[in-house]
Amino acid sequence: MSDDPIAKFHQWWEAVIRDVQPKHRGAMCLSTVADNGMPSARFVALKTxxxxxxxxxxxxxxxxxxxxxxxxxxxxxxxxxEKGWQVRVEGVIAPVSAQESDAAWHDRSRDAQLTTVCFQQSQPLATEAELEVRLQQARQQYEGQPVPRPAQWGGLRVVPQSLEFLTFRDNRLHLREYFSRATPQSDWEKRLLQP
Ligand SMILES: Cc1cc2nc3c(=O)[nH]c(=O)nc-3n(C[C@H](O)[C@H](O)[C@H](O)COP(=O)(O)O)c2cc1C
Structure with a gap:
């Protein structure tokens, strides 16, 4: 078993992509915390x-x-x-350079860029019909020209402090391999956890 959790994550992710071919290959649940301590969670797409x-x-x-x-x-x-694998990552957020955000923006299809620019994510929406109207407006606005990356859209990086790999077993004797480090410069320490 690898003692480098990032290498281990790659082994698992590549095996999933190769063997399972999920439509959303990087889908991961991102959990954040509000001022009042209330957690909130949603899926986002892992890029790298x-x-x-x-x-x-x-x-x-x-x-x-x-x-x-x-x-x-x-x-x-x-x-x-399909693999019976869970991975948990906990860490701190680090900013990403404008160049890296630009590269991620250019990786997106034009359709994805247009649906991104025409909405103010998380703001209320008056009617469902407005979705199509806004998309049509964005298509017209950027017809024949590139869609620029909005300054408020870009990458964020979770710098891990811990990773846990759980191998699910039907007999509930799940294997839990837990890696942690005191700082991003420290070596990883590995231990097993009870299921
Ligand atoms: C599989 C999947 C992938 C998603 N990927 C992203 C993503 O990469 N970035 C993003 O902002 N929202 C993504 N979303 C939408 C988010 O789940 C969420 O609805 C949106 O970001 C608004 O979340 P917020 O109001 O908590 O900020 C994705 C949803 C799903 C189901």
């Missing part, structure tokens, strides 16, 4: 995972973006049913 951390993209002024700006701690949870 490497020694620097786990990168996802969003609106900085969305609910999650504002919560992370005020409380820069986050948890990520993956569950890959």
């Amino acid at each position: 995972a490497d020694a620097r951390g786990f990168l996802f993209c969003t609106w900085f002024n969305s609910r999650k973006g504002q919560e992370l700006a005020r409380h820069p701690h986050a948890a990520l949870t993956f569950w890959w049913e």
